Amino acid sequence: MSWRFKDKILLAASAGTTLLGSHAVYASDVEFSIETETEADELERAHPGATLEIYYGQHVSINFKTPLAVSGTPGNAPAIGPLLLACGLVQVSTSTAVTYTKGEATAAKCLLRFGNNTHEIDQMMGNMSISLEKGRPMINWQFKGLFSPPIASSAPPEANWSNWAKPSTLGVTNSSAFKLDGASRTLHKLTVDLGNNVIFDRAINHDEIMITGHESTANFTVSAETLALFNPFNATGNIQTFEFNHGSSAGNRVTILGRYQMPTPKYTNLDSELTGYEFDGKLVPSDAGYDEITLVFE
Secondary structure (H helix, E strand, O other): OOOOOOOOEEEEEEOOOOOOHHHEOOOEEEEEEEEEEEEEOOOOOOOOOOOOEEEEEEEEEEEEEEEOOEOOOOOOOOOOHHHHHHOOEEEEEOOOOEEEEEOOOOOEEEEEEEOOEEEEEEEEEEEEEEEEOOOOOEEEEEEEEEOOOOEEOOOOOOOOOOOOEOOOOOOHHHOOEEEEOOEEOOEEEEEEEOOEEEEEEEEOOEEEEEEEEEOOEEEEEEEOOOOOOOOHHHHOOOEEEEEEEEOOOOOOOEEEEEEEEOOOOEEEEOOOOOEEEEEEEEEOOOOOOOOOEEEEEO
16 A cells, blocks of 8 residues: 555545445545544552553544535535534525525534545534635535544445536636625635534443534734725624625636625735735624524525
């Protein structure tokens, strides 16, 4: 099993689903680590040396990246749908759009082939952050799941990428647009993080992955216009909405909506060597709750 050709394949779907090739995840930079609790066996001995460790409470962390995939068909959920649900988003579908907002997580399961070893991981929950700057819009995923020992696999599982309608690259030609408080702004970078607190909870007779809370954040950089057109210093502390749109054709459009508390702006030097503002703040729900971030695929 050569490390150079470690041959990682990832399939994922909601817990209880039979994993098929159509559940293949268009993943890159896959990281897999087994996390274990230990306790020293502190036997009193008549000579020095290391003591044995007792291992228990094994669970796993899986991190990877995917494109911010669209469905290609209006009203159909994107291939990343089960991953979004496992990050504590809930899905509402109509004939023309699929919308995700914060809510209770739906656990996922995955199959990960690492070399010739195949692990099936259950009860996955996690966090995601969307990164928009240049090229493709991307998502960083971080999951925890319950450990299972590997089984030997002589060949990789079938991988069918037909569900992965990859988004167009960011840019004016693909209708990328950004509004802050209803006004169009020149956007250079946007990162949105759900901020989920994901833990492995272990009791004497119970193991569970759970999301115990979240604090969503957003960071974005826009061009600094004249103060007469845009004075962010007067908005510090205010709740404003931002809206990012991308994609021009039905089935390939995605919108990110955020309910944002404006922080004190920071000056930044843009690639063009012009002046920009950087905002690093929180997404804050209303009194109704769970409305600080919305993703719409249409």
